[in-house]
Amino acid sequence: METNDRVYTIIQSLDTRSAESVTQALNAAKALRDLTTDEKLSLTRSLSEVFFHVHHTGSTSMPKLAVLIEKLIGKFGPEMIPFLFQEILKADTETAVDFGKSLARNGVVGLEFILSKLDDYRERDHDLINLIQVLSLFKIPEAAKAIPAILAAAQHNNHQVTAMGLYSVGRLVQKLRPTAFSEELRLKMFDAVFRFLSNPQGLVRKNAARALGKMLRKGLLSKENEQKLYKTFLAIAGRDEHHNWDRAFIVRREAEDFLPYFCQSSLHIRQYSQSYKILSKRLLCPNTYHFTIDAPLIAKKIEGGQFLIIRPHILSERIPLSVCGWDRKNGSVNIVVSAVGKTTTQINAMEKGDFFEDVVGPLGERSILPTSIGTCVVIGGGYGTGAIIPTARDMKALGNKVIGIVGARNQESLIMIPELTQACDEVMITTNDGSSGLQGFVTDALKLVLDREKVIYVLAVGPVPMMKAVSEMTRSLKINTYVSLNAIMVDGTGMCGACRVTVGGETKFACFHGPDFDGHKVDFENLTKRQKMFARQEQMAFANMNV
Ligand SMILES: Cc1cc2nc3c(=O)[nH]c(=O)nc-3n(C[C@H](O)[C@H](O)[C@H](O)COP(=O)(O)OP(=O)(O)OC[C@H]3O[C@@H](n4cnc5c(N)ncnc54)[C@H](O)[C@@H]3O)c2cc1C
Numbered sequence: 001m002e003t004n005d006r007v008y009t010i011i012q013s014l015d016t017r018s019a020e021s022v023t024q025a026l027n028a029a030k031a032l033r034d035l036t037t038d039e040k041l042s043l044t045r046s047l048s049e050v051f052f053h054v055h056h057t058g059s060t061s062m063p064k065l066a067v068l069i070e071k072l073i074g075k076f077g078p079e080m081i082p083f084l085f086q087e088i089l090k091a092d093t094e095t096a097v098d099f100g101k102s103l104a105r106n107g108v109v110g111l112e113f114i115l116s117k118l119d120d121y122r123e124r125d126h127d128l129i130n131l132i133q134v135l136s137l138f139k140i141p142e143a144a145k146a147i148p149a150i151l152a153a154a155q156h157n158n159h160q161v162t163a164m165g166l167y168s169v170g171r172l173v174q175k176l177r178p179t180a181f182s183e184e185l186r187l188k189m190f191d192a193v194f195r196f197l198s199n200p201q202g203l204v205r206k207n208a209a210r211a212l213g214k215m216l217r218k219g220l221l222s223k224e225n226e227q228k229l230y231k232t233f234l235a236i237a238g239r240d241e242h243h244n245w246d247r248a249f250i251v252r253r254e255a256e257d258f259l260p261y262f263c264q265s266s267l268h269i270r271q272y273s274q275s276y277k278i279l280s281k282r283l284l285c286p287n288t289y290h291f292t293i294d295a296p297l298i299a300k301k302i303e304g305g306q307f308l309i310i311r312p313h314i315l316s317e318r319i320p321l322s323v324c325g326w327d328r329k330n331g332s333v334n335i336v337v338s339a340v341g342k343t344t345t346q347i348n349a350m351e352k353g354d355f356f357e358d359v360v361g362p363l364g365e366r367s368i369l370p371t372s373i374g375t376c377v378v379i380g381g382g383y384g385t386g387a388i389i390p391t392a393r394d395m396k397a398l399g400n401k402v403i404g405i406v407g408a409r410n411q412e413s414l415i416m417i418p419e420l421t422q423a424c425d426e427v428m429i430t431t432n433d434g435s436s437g438l439q440g441f442v443t444d445a446l447k448l449v450l451d452r453e454k455v456i457y458v459l460a461v462g463p464v465p466m467m468k469a470v471s472e473m474t475r476s477l478k479i480n481t482y483v484s485l486n487a488i489m490v491d492g493t494g495m496c497g498a499c500r501v502t503v504g505g506e507t508k509f510a511c512f513h514g515p516d517f518d519g520h521k522v523d524f525e526n527l528t529k530r531q532k533m534f535a536r537q538e539q540m541a542f543a544n545m546n547v
């Protein structure tokens, strides 16, 4: 068989989406000897298509095959570098790693090739991100020399480039032996990375904190820099005397995680243990409970309108829940949980004395308060009745007249009326069946208030149709109206994009820019559609659950 024919045969029968076909092609390719450059290139071109599929198939064997392909291509030698380089530029960030690993197997030659090109891509953000990432894949000691180039590239007006630069520095620090870093490089690295801790972007600060933490753990810091970093991490975590922590949870988490690695003699940390123990549990109405949780750090900072993300058990989903009160002195926070699906049911099955796996917060911005003094209306439905209480209290403390309106299906579903009554000057109840208060909806009570007095501010928290109806009612009267958007959330820190909402024609992240937004600008249709995105999976999870 002609040399080109033997490769052609392999390529012809290759289906890069089938694990079986890829295995056969790989074995056949491995068996070939004395491959020409053209043959290597043809095989590389075909086999590497697997890299593009591997992250998007549910197959468990494909990732393993991708590693074998990456090794094989790596063994083809430096002749493949220009091709791999071009693929890295074309690829998405995940796939670029697969091509990058093959390239990195060429050691110093591969490293110098990328470094020689870096400047040419300074203005091409996507390409630069991929190249910087690939530099972090080299395992040779010489890779430490790439760090100054990475840090220079990280001085960029696109924060994603900067974040990737710092991420890559962290990876190299972790991967390489301490001897790969000269004294001079260690000092320069520290100074350069430390400056990024004051960057306005949370992701940049997070990656900077992580890279510095890894330097600390690797023993790369001078005593002086270790002290400096220790004080800074204490401040970021809110554990110094000023208690002004970094507002991004992801940054605080990095600082917290690395604090135990500082030299023991320099540790003077005031310990706050956050056990997330359930201190009390009280039934409010069928399927809805009030919990008090031990969380002193959160209790110290939480404000009305902010929320927590709670994972009840290690294997549970993490769900967002508003805070309806707190005790700063005793270090506890209160939540109301209505069981609507798997995780809320799991939470409501927990008892006093149980511990939540983790509780993250405070998340989101506090509710916006009125800027002048007058009559304010807070409207709650479902768990929202609890969530409006802290803001109602704040508004009253500012000198406003606060009217609370609560809506429920019937008298049995009403919750937290005594607490709301304490926070407001007046509370109006509406029930759909008329079993308590006014028969009808919260908008009926709101209309009564609007007919009788001038209202300067409305806050509504509850089901989407209720928030929409309230916003429609106040729109023509131009009353400042805020609603708390209960979009589906995953990380709750603005990183994943799950909670995308449209407000005033712009995309916002409910967890980070909100959860409260101007009700007159919210695209409620889009919110409703996105809330139903996982309806089938949610039903299946609920049907298959064991509490
Ligand atoms: C900022 C915010 C504050 C909230 N505060 C409270 C509260 O104080 N008390 C309370 O009982 N509920 C609150 N929720 C809603 C609560 O997060 C959801 O009911 C919960 O996530 C549902 O999870 P599940 O597994 O029990 O039900 P699932 O079966 O997963 O979902 C049931 C319903 O909840 C919605 N939902 C599912 N996952 C999420 C998610 N990760 N984030 C938001 N909504 C989701 C879905 O649209 C679905 O309609 C809040 C939501 C947000 C965004």
Ligand code: FES
Pocket: 488, 489, 490, 491, 492, 493, 494, 495, 496, 497, 498, 499, 500, 509, 510, 511, 512
């Ligand atoms: S929940 Fe991930 S960005 Fe808001």
